[in-house]
Amino acid sequence: MSVSVRVPTILRTYTGGESEVSATGSTLAEVLGDLDASYPGIRARILDEDGRLRRFVNVYVGNDDVRFLENLDTATPDGVQVSVIPAVAGG
Secondary structure: OOEEEEEOHHOOOOOOOOOEEEEEEOOOHHHHHHHHHHOOOHHHEOOOOOOOEEOOEEEEOOOOEHHHHOHHHHHHOOOOOOEEEOOOOOO
C-alpha cells in the first residue's frame, strides 16, 4: 500500500525539507518503518523508547486520529494520507 505522509516543519530536517513524502505499508507501524528506512531517525521522533506514539505527537490516517482507532495497527489503505501533527500546548 502506498500512502502519502504529511511531515510537520519540525521533522522536515529528516526529509530534506519535503513537507509530503511517500511510504508503503498496510498498517501505520509498517508505514513508519518504511519511512524510517528512507529517512533514518524520523520514527524515533514519532515513537517513544517503548515503541508507542509519543504523547505530544498526533497521527491521523485520513481524517481519523489513530489513538481512537487501532493505534500503530491502524490500517493504511492504498492512497490514504497519513498526517503527523505535533500537539500544541500553552496558555
